[in-house]
Amino acid sequence: MKRSSGVLMPMSSLPSPYGIGTMGKSAYQFVDFLKASGQKYWQLLPLGPTSYGDSPYSSFSTFAGNPYYIDLDLLIKDKLLRKSEVANLDWGDDPERVDYGKIYEHRFTVLHKAFLRARERYAEDFADFRRENASWLENYALYMAVKKHFGMVSWIDWPDADIRLHKPEAVAAYAEKLSDDVDFYAFLQFLFFNQWEALRDYAHEQGVEFIGDLPIYVALDSADVWSEPKFFQLGRDNVPTEVAGVPPDAFTEDGQLWGNPRIRRVDGARKLFDVIRVDHFRGFESYWAVPYGDTTARRGRWKPGPGMDLVGVLKNWFSGLKFIAEDLGYTTPEVEKLLADSGFPGMKVLEFGFYADQDAAYMPHNCCENSVCYIGTHDNETVKGWIKSSLKKDIRYAERYMRITEDEGWCWGMIRTGMSTASRLFVAQMQDLLELPASARMNSPGTLGGNWQWRMLPGAADKELAKKLREYTHLYRRV
Numbered sequence: 140m141k142r143s144s145g146v147l148m149p150m151s152s153l154p155s156p157y158g159i160g161t162m163g164k165s166a167y168q169f170v171d172f173l174k175a176s177g178q179k180y181w182q183l184l185p186l187g188p189t190s191y192g193d194s195p196y197s198s199f200s201t202f203a204g205n206p207y208y209i210d211l212d213l214l215i216k217d218k219l220l221r222k223s224e225v226a227n228l229d230w231g232d233d234p235e236r237v238d239y240g241k242i243y244e245h246r247f248t249v250l251h252k253a254f255l256r257a258r259e260r261y262a263e264d265f266a267d268f269r270r271e272n273a274s275w276l277e278n279y280a281l282y283m284a285v286k287k288h289f290g291m292v293s294w295i296d297w298p299d300a301d302i303r304l305h306k307p308e309a310v311a312a313y314a315e316k317l318s319d320d321v322d323f324y325a326f327l328q329f330l331f332f333n334q335w336e337a338l339r340d341y342a343h344e345q346g347v348e349f350i351g352d353l354p355i356y357v358a359l360d361s362a363d364v365w366s367e368p369k370f371f372q373l374g375r376d377n378v379p380t381e382v383a384g385v386p387p388d389a390f391t392e393d394g395q396l397w398g399n400p401r402i403r404r405v406d407g408a409r410k411l412f413d414v415i416r417v418d419h420f421r422g423f424e425s426y427w428a429v430p431y432g433d434t435t436a437r438r439g440r441w442k443p444g445p446g447m448d449l450v451g452v453l454k455n456w457f458s459g460l461k462f463i464a465e466d467l468g469y470t471t472p473e474v475e476k477l478l479a480d481s482g483f484p485g486m487k488v489l490e491f492g493f494y495a496d497q498d499a500a501y502m503p504h505n506c507c508e509n510s511v512c513y514i515g516t517h518d519n520e521t522v523k524g525w526i527k528s529s530l531k532k533d534i535r536y537a538e539r540y541m542r543i544t545e546d547e548g549w550c551w552g553m554i555r556t557g558m559s560t561a562s563r564l565f566v567a568q569m570q571d572l573l574e575l576p577a578s579a580r581m582n583s584p585g586t587l588g589g590n591w592q593w594r595m596l597p598g599a600a601d602k603e604l605a606k607k608l609r610e611y612t613h614l615y616r617r618v
Contacts, residue, residue: 145180
């Protein structure tokens with residue numbers, strides 16, 4: 140990875156007239172903004188279909204794309220939808236927030252109309268897509284169809300034990316009984332990947348590459364666990380014995396209880412991204428296992444992870460791709476050794492670096508070349524939120540260290556500082572480029588509700604902002 144920079148901008152946060160960001164006009168405009176501002180990378184959050192809580196890190200499938208990101212205007216252009224069918228629906232009344240309830244209420248109804256018009260026109264291409272992706276697509280489409288049939292409850296609570304346990308006879312029976320819905324959910328993936336591949340090709344033509352997350356834990360309520368229970372640590376009736384989480388830390392005194400089975404995730408992202416950020420890398424060395432059914436993560440215990448065995452699988456499986464190790468959180472000498480042995484660049488988060496009474500590992504002068512520098516990630520405050528939530532003595536120290544001036548301001552002062560580090564890659568959140576307050580924070584770990592909602596207003600990523608960012612990028616030789 141050469142010296143460069145990029146922007147962290149979730150797909151959901153792009154502006155659009157239909158309540159949530161999509162792979163349409165705004166996505167192409169954002170690629171243009173990145174090119175104009177001299178950025179090499181667009182970092183995204185996971186793109187899979189989201190479940191309860193709307194977290195992109197809890198998906199119904201390792202491999203599938205989120206149907207919410209299918210652009211409706213492109214479907215209108217393709218004569219699969221009519222403008223009148225989407226324009227008067229209530230997609231939410233706040234252009235700066237995603238109303239997931241409204242999106243869930245209307246999106247699939249609209250997409251089903253497109254499916255009915257398209258399935259004959261694209262029958263041959265769709266059949267080819269199904270054959271090429273049969274290893275995951277058929278199980279995913281059936282899983283979603285059965286889930287809908289049983290009122291969207293988790294597969295663990297499906298009343299028919301045979302289909303819950305994925306018995307072949309039941310799978311065949313439900314595939315026939317729910318064939319229309321199975322076809323629909325499979326077709327949504329056909330639409331998603333067609334739009335994604337077109338966007339990715341355009342980005343590559345502009346010299347922009349994608350960074351995306353590879354979560355190493357699979358959601359319990361997913362097609363992956365339901366259809367392939369032998370790969371997961373499940374007990375009687377396929378109920379998990381333990382689930383993953385994070386021990387009590389600075390984010391939450393009860394720890395974070397994710398509800399994921401403890402398992403490796405090594406495939407799917409290669410169809411989407413050029414650089415893979417391996418989420419929760421410290422879990423490769425050891426992970427926090429919590430008894431299934433506990434309401435907090437307090438009773439968990441550390442267990443050894445797969446270590447270099449899994450790192451080797453990643454390197455071989457994703458041959459030719461670049462990796463970033465998300466090595467944040469509770470670290471140990473063993474985790475540090477694993478990171479060094481892997482050769483992956485780790486992460487340096489400036490918001491974790493400024494303490495008046497210590498030389499913290501994330502201070503700018505401690506950012507080594509083989510690292511990626513962030514001001515903050517999707518789990519952190521915006522710069523303006525960080526200033527208000529930090530100790531005054533630490534903020535005073537940071538102000539002196541970075542030589543923050545009133546004219547430049549805190550956001551651009553921290554962007555300048557990150558750009559100037561030795562880290563090969565610097566990534567800024569879009570919210571900080573726009574100098575937005577704490578209300579624009581993407582996620583507060585360990586909390587339910589109010590997360591993953593921020594959206595950028597139309598026109599915010601304009602030519603003036605691109606010019607300003609390019610000047611900083613040129614100054615520190617990241618172009």
